[in-house]
Amino acid sequence: MKFNIKNIFSVSTAFALCFLLLSSCDKKAETTQAEEHHDDAKNVVELTPAQVKAAQIVFGNFEKKNLSEVITTNGYTQLPPQNQADVSAFMGGIVKTIAVIDGQYVKKGQSLATFQSMEFNNLRLEKAKLTEELQQAKVNKEFLDLDFARQKELSDENVTAKKTFQKVSSELDLVNNKIKITQQQIEILEQNLLLSGNGNSTTIVITAPISGYITAVNVKIGSNVSANTSLFSIVDNSEMYVELLVYEKDLFKIKVGQNLRFVLTNQGNKEIVGKIFSIGKAFQKETKSVAVRANINNLNIGLIPGMYVNALIDIGNSDVNTLPIDAIVKAEGKEFIFIHEAEEKHEHKTGEKVHEEDTGVHFKRIEVKTGTTQLGYVQVTPLEAIPAGAKLVTKGSYYLQSSIANAEGGDEHGH
Template sequence: MKTKIYLVFIMAITLLSCNSEKKENQEIEEHEKQGIEGVVILNANQLKALDLKLGAFQMRNLTTTVKSNGQLEVPPENSADVTAIIGGNVKTINVFHGDKVIKGQQLATLEHPDYIALQEDFAEISSKLEFLTEEYKRQKELFDNNVGSGRDYQKTKSEYNTVKAKYEGLKSRLQLLNLSPQKVEKGEISNTVSIKSPINGFINEVNIKIGTYVDAKDILFEITNNDAIHADFMVYEQDVHRIKEGQKVHFNVANRPEEELTATIFAIGKEFEENSRAVHIHARINEKTSDLIPGMYISGHIHTDKNYTRTLPNDAIVNEGTKSFVFVLDNKALETAKHESKVDEKDNELTEMAFRMVEVITGLKEEGYTEVRLVDSLPNNSEIVLNAAYYLLADMNKGETGEE
């Protein structure tokens, strides 16, 4: 009986010793994984979930700005209403709403008996002109040699000039209808005319259907060339004196509030809108964008001087106590964490990117950006976390709390 009790006692002590040693090893391993003070390490899954954005400081003017709203517009020469020169019935439609077209591209074809009659008139007058040209040359030669009658020469000359003028007029009308005068003179008569695009751009409106009769004044298509799109702001009377050509504008488009664009003022209106007492300010967009559409609502702020300061988005800055911080990509800290950790990277791929918390002093705030001044200098190529900084701070504090 004593032997059994002794064996049970020995087993219990052994079990307690193993558990204690295992717990101690776990604590040591957890301590090794905590990393370096003031540094947070994110794995690939965390980076993907946060959609972390890295970038540099942005130089912005937060002191002397004029806020303004407006919309995107295109210059008059980059917008076109396509009409028919002569009325006709729609035979074919070759484009659809939203299609990209180039100058001279066929948009539709029209047919009508008047087109045939016009070509017949031109063919007839062309033949008549050919005859009168030879007759005019002959009468002129006779007159110059004092052989022919002056009256016959004047009559032939008058008929020749009249027919030639009519020939040129009909020829121009054919060219306006995109018909070839040379083909008509050869007897090739077309019963249709082509409607072609006068500019490069996109089809905004298609106002016809097959078989519809369209008159010369009807608008068949509306085309806009968005390559020349610009920002059209409205500035009120009390701020107009502060606006000059060449000033920079930061603005957002209504359907893309998270993306900021820039533009440069190239023209200032010279008269006020009657109701709003505001003038139009036209600014050329600096970025190359393909999805901006005329009429989109925009809001921005115009920098009226060049007092630029270092700034970051508000989401890049966190506060802890009375101090402010940002997070900077720190590859050296990542290497240090890997070196100190006893875990094999092949078995545990926890470390992907390391970010070091850096103290800054904040200043003015405007339009989602904050002025920052560095307590300690950073390399010029430093990559700074531009969003989700609060998550990085929480993740780092969670690690420190767990260690304690």
Template sequence: MNLAFYKSAPVILTAVLLLAACGNKQTQEKSATAVESAASTDTTTTTSKQITFTTDQYRLAGIETGKVEMRNLSSIIKLNGVIDVEPKSTAIVSAPLGGYIRTAGLLPGQAVKKGQVLATIENPEFITMQQEYLESKGRLQFLEQEYNRQQKLREEDVNAAKTFQQVASDYKVIQARISGLEQQLALAGISKSALQAGKITRTANLYAPISGYIKNSNVTIGKYATPTDALFEIINKNDIHLALNAYEKDLPKLQIGQTVKFSLANENNYDRTAKVFLIGQTTGDDRVVPVHCHLTNGANSGLLPGMYIKAWIETGAEKQYAIPSEALVQLEGKDYLVFQTEKSSDRYIFQLEQVKRGAEQEGYTAVTFPEGMDIQKVDVVVKNAYAILSALKNMEESE
């Protein structure tokens, strides 16, 4: 069978199905009678949504059937959200006193360690602060000696009380000034130990407050950074969790410790798990409640902060009639199943019936069937049901 046949297979299938729908009687030899009979059956049963396939049509469409099963399906709550990090695992780095940037930024995704130098800032005010600090330290040394001398004289009642009080006041003022300057130097990122050695610098370093990875870097050499500018954003992805959104109507069903099964937006298997550890106590304008979940061992493989996810939470299991989810087809916004009502050596008869969809879990969907149907005796089309639905639509349009 060559490539040309595969390319033309969809066209052949459509043509064959149209022949069945329209009741084309032009067949060869003895099959003419069978095809005519099938066409007649299709025409008379259109209102009950039935259609007949020949053996060749059945085989070409790749149809498979199966039985309805009783399965333990849980009532579930569907949620969506993102991969988030703990507040302690994210940090914004800025220049508290402002200044001109003198070093290049880091690339997003680059790993950094706590205390690592991220950038160098230059500011003329740094020189003034350091100068005042050194001058104040020198003044403190003098006032400390003067304070001790005046204190001894005062104990011997040699000097006036007013003189001692003035020296004590000057001593405390210079101590407060030095303490304030030390805090300013720490904010700027200037090492106090290096300054005490007499080295004045016009630059200061910005350090990483946590270990992690650079998420955003807004640093350009020569740019003036204000204290409000976010120069770096660091995230530690070793401490990630799920930040889900639940509708307020589902709140009574949510509990701490419940198991959550989730997957990425582009995945179909809900094979990752987490545990609910925090449920929000207020709703936002969108009427949703935040639900935070810790990942179980191994569930964080391949996950990055900011990824969108879909999830569901089990709220109780019970035995229900279920079919593979791919067996359900939709027509005009309603759910249907295709039943195989008859099978013989030369034909297959299918009937479309509306059903009510229930809980969906791990590839199976709970279904409520029409009243009076003997579930155990019917076969459900579980694969390529849409081929039959398309044939039905073509049959109705041709009439």
């Protein structure tokens, strides 16, 4: 029997190639499985509850916001004029006592200060003079009332000329006006001054015309004040509004009743909402902008007049899913958020007691696509499904991304 060495070599070569090919496929499959496992592992972070607390991680969910159909504008917080007051005296004098300090809350009618005025002697004499004139006018009125009735009766019987009756009627009108004006003058003195003291010195009490907070104390004990000098300033912040400037190109989009929102950095970027109640009818000074005023819904957050605000006026209803900007991290040229899924606790027995072991808190990194950013929020579209019931990390994402980067021995997290 003859063997063909050439054929034997060919068969051996074929078996060797098949073996190498199968080995290559097995290694490739193992590599693929390893890469997939690595990809899953590098997107997961495990922290202890203590680490979660220390990192100040905050959970939340998507918030629906209108980030597209809006008008961006700016302005200041304002107070209506009836919620502001400058307190002054209508005569000069020397400050005797001061009962309030800057920042103190006062009620309408509360005593703010007292001062002594020598000028009041003249006013006291004036009041006495006015009182005497009032009494005399009342006496004249009684006489003219009788004369008026008598002349009217004679005029009706044509016994005397009507000219005399008209003269008496005119005099009676003058007396009535005199009484009315004199009474008003006396009332003004009595309403604005509280008398106490003796001799030539009179103590005048200055009271608060509105309730609110003292924002300025412009005097001190011994200060010599003149008439109409501003002694105190008071503001009542309970009816504050925002005044925004809207330019000519956007005016046709603005309507009374539209909602707006803005944030203040000193309030932790807390969103403040309001509603437009007034649109100006003329341009502000030399600008091509009109003042738009809006009420503020949540006034109990420490606003004061003159705060600068950037606001968004909603002119549409296109709401999108948003998250705070701090929820987004960048790595490997992509954008991610972190989610936390509820995990089961493992139980083990020690004697007759059953203990629960906390296996740690697991966070998973999810790739997303971001859109419009406004007022600290950004539109977010997840690129993979988020399990039902999963919590989203709204604060602390940078810490989680740093944990992933450190585990891989690099620094790939973005800011």
